[in-house]
Amino acid sequence: MVKQAFVRSTLNYxxxxxxxxxxxxxxxxxxxxxxxxxxxxxEVQIYDAWDRLDDFSVDREGFELKPxxxxxxxxxxxxxxxxxxxxxVAAFLRTHVGARRVHVFDHNIRSxxxxxxxxxxxxxxxxxxxxxxxxxxxxxxxxxxxxxxERLLERPVAFFNLWKPIRxxxxxxxxxxxxxxxxxPADLIRMELLYPERTGEIYTMRYxxxxxxxxxxxxxxxxxxxxxxxxxxxxxxxxxxxxxxxxDPTSPPDAPTRESIEVRTIAFF
Numbered sequence: 001m002v003k004q005a006f007v008r009s010t011l012n013y014x015x016x017x018x019x020x021x022x023x024x025x026x027x028x029x030x031x032x033x034x035x036x037x038x039x040x041x042x043e044v045q046i047y048d049a050w051d052r053l054d055d056f057s058v059d060r061e062g063f064e065l066k067p068x069x070x071x072x073x074x075x076x077x078x079x080x081x082x083x084x085x086x087x088x089v090a091a092f093l094r095t096h097v098g099a100r101r102v103h104v105f106d107h108n109i110r111s112x113x114x115x116x117x118x119x120x121x122x123x124x125x126x127x128x129x130x131x132x133x134x135x136x137x138x139x140x141x142x143x144x145x146x147x148x149x150e151r152l153l154e155r156p157v158a159f160f161n162l163w164k165p166i167r168x169x170x171x172x173x174x175x176x177x178x179x180x181x182x183x184x185p186a187d188l189i190r191m192e193l194l195y196p197e198r199t200g201e202i203y204t205m206r207y208x209x210x211x212x213x214x215x216x217x218x219x220x221x222x223x224x225x226x227x228x229x230x231x232x233x234x235x236x237x238x239x240x241x242x243x244x245x246x247x248d249p250t251s252p253p254d255a256p257t258r259e260s261i262e263v264r265t266i267a268f269f
Contacts, residue, residue: 007046010246013041013205013206014039014204019035020192021035021037021192023193026196037127037129044211047213048216059237064226072085075167089102090102092162098269106263107263108261128178129204130243156233157267158269162224165260169220171256172255174216174217174245177214177225178243179213181238182212187205187206
């Protein structure tokens, strides 16, 4: 059996110390105590997953890499992304996850070149996290589709993120994904996202030596990672998949700045 290649790098886990981590999207009152996540950096092995490409399943490990022939290239045009690209992503995911309907509701272009973060462009996230919790998944359906939500939530619902390079292959700050079969529910730590008008939730993760991390080095624009971040079904399939950007020690020193897009979707079955 061929030994699988890996790199060693640091991922930012969160201490499980009984304090709920939080992040403010506004400046709180003076004296407010903040509890930022990512306060437990750990060096881990991150395996090159190309040799196991066909082994992964969004319902088992929580992620899959798929060939992606979406030809859209107008990533400087936010309106075009929200119309033409969203439509292509919805069609792509309906085919690959077997959903009867996919609703695309948000996206974020990730790059270190972003100097002024917005809701649709920001730096890569270097904290181990999953985008939804048991509570915030259904609530997000209600936020996005308020007039249909209760009817839709009567049937299985899952949130999938589609992550892919834009313009060129990713040579620096790739995305690491954590095999859900190497985790247990107790690894997840609820984190509060504090906005002026509401409080959201995601999961961060405590460190465990059992976690198995993978990545696909030098992903190009012809591939897309499908990440499952929430599933309402409690039947043994993957429900929450943690991920994080990381510094790849094999990246060339002159590697071009990573440019990728993460599209957030709700799949209805």
